Amino acid sequence: MKVLVFGGSFDPVHKGHVALLRRAIKQISPDVTHVVPAYHSPFKAKSPTPFWLRMKMVKLAFAGLSKNLIFDDYELRQGGKTYTYQLIHYLQKRYKNPELYLLVGTDCLNDVHNWKNPQVIFDNATVVAGKRKGYNENPANFKHIFLPGFFPKLSSSRVRAHILSCGDIPDTVPPQISQTIYKHQLYGLDIHEWLKAHLKPNRYLHSCKVAEMAAALSDIYDVNVETAVRAGILHDAAKGFSGSELINFCRTHKIKVPFFEDISRQEPSLLHSYVSAWLAKHEFGVKNADVIHAIAEHTLGSLQMSTLSKILFVADISSKDRKYKDAFLIRNLAMQDLDKALRYAANRKLLFTIDSQKWLCPLGIDLWNHLLKQEK
Template identity: 75%
Template sequence: MKILVFGGSFDPVHQGHVALFKKALKAVSPDVAHIVPAYHSPFKAKSPTPFKLRMQMLKKAFAGLGKNIIFDDYELKRGGKTYTCQLIEYLQKRYKKPEIYLLVGTDCLNDVHNWKNPEIIFNNAVVVAGKRKGYDENPAAFKHIFLPGFFPKLSSSRVRAHILACGEIPNTVPAAVHPLIEQHQLYGLSIHAWLKSHLKTNRYIHSKSVAELAAVLSDIYNVNVESAVKCGILHDAGKSMSGEQLIRFCKEHKIKAPFFESICAQEPSLLHSYVSRWLARNVFNVKDKDILNAIAEHTLGSLRMSTLSKILFVADISSKDRKYKDAFVIRNMALQDLDRALLYAANRKLLFTIDSQKWLCPLGTRLWNHLVENAR
């Protein structure tokens, strides 16, 4: 009996999953196909998207592909992390002498030998893999077959980043799945709903533009795209407040900011960075310290900026909604040299502040001196 098994987080399921599964059905002609969403993948943090919702999305995405498909909640019943070798053993017990075909993408194929107890997989299953263009085919030292053709370079993390950055579900997600994502405000849609109700339209558009540029820069400088996008979309969450409101909010919630008294007296709008960090942590449940620090540092910077902080600082001043002439210069510079773009961005901020006859926060001048010293 031929058993095709397709596991993964499916968070969310996308068109690449569907295309891969369709091609495998045709190539393998299984008697039964098991689609097995992970409860907690051994390779990732536990998904914040409830298992049952991901299962519902899978059923919508794969509807109509055949009656021999089993949407298997095996991992939910087990709880905790489940390894592929355990999934293979489960199928061996469920069926009498099954011929198991394990469906994976090219990226997984290259890493199967590093999985837990890989000999159980190699001795009891045939690995079925889809290829992407540019893949250098080196035949694996275990039973495997390649599906014909090539598959799009899609990933669930990219889909999540797109939704979080744009507030829209891309067409890389099956249309049947859209209503579930919208109904439950998944993958950042709840953040967009909050921002729309709290920020002015131009500020909301700016937040999206910063998130989009941060995503581009994250690819170039090897930073997690979802972290970069989360920084970008939330960096101005506190911008809806007036200076007086920002001061009151900081005092009420005991938010600390360098030179707090001077900022309150001279330029209270600068407090929005620290209020935005508070909102990210306490309203949107962001726990990652790098993300929180980047949000706090996006206006005045710091002497120890991470790559993520630099990306947000530069993206904020040079996003595509910025209309002043140097925005284009900084944006293109950032695509080539992030540190050079950071120095130029800090220079523009200082000159703008001086030209506007506004107070210079010591943090800004410290950043400038620090960047100049390092540039030399």
């Protein structure tokens, strides 16, 4: 009995998943196909998207591909991290001497040997993979077959990053899945609704453009794209607060701000970055410390900026909605050398402040001196 198995987080399911499964069913002609959404993938943090919602999206996306589809909640019943070798054992108990085919993407094919107890997979299943254009085939030393043709380079993480940065759903997601995502405000759509309600339209647009640029820079400087986008979209969450509201908020919530009294007297708007960081953590549930620090540092910087902090600092001053003459220069520089772009951006910020005859915060001066020292 031929049993095709397709597992994954499907968070969310996209057209690449659909194309891969459709082609595999046509090529393998299985007697039965098990689609097995992960409860908690061994390779990722547990998805905040409830299992039942991901299962619902999978059922909608794959409906009609085959009469013999089984949407299997095996991993939910396991109630924790489940490994592929365990899934193999489960199916061997369910069927008598099954001929197992494990469907994976090209990236997974190259990594199967690193999975837990891979020999169980190699001895008991044939790995079925879809190829992407540009893939250099390196024959694996286990039973495997490639599906004919090529498949688009899509990933659920990229879909999530797009939704979080733009507030809309790309056409790489099937329409019926888009409806579910909108209905349940998944993948950051709830954040966009909040920002639209609390920010002026131009400030909301700026947040989206900063998130977009942070995503582009994350690819270059090896930062998780969703992490970069989350920092970008939330960096100005408190920008709609007045100066007095920012001061009172910091005092009420005991937010630690360097030079707080001076900033409160001279330029309270600078407090928005620290309040935005607080909102990211407490209003939107961001747990990643790098994201929190990057948001807090995006206006004045610090002497120990992470790569993410540098990306956000630069993206904030040079995002595509910025129209001053040096924005284009900083954007191009950032694509080549992030540290040089950071120095230029810090320099521009100081000059803007001086030209506007505003108070210079010591943190901005310290950052400039620190960057100058590093360059020398």
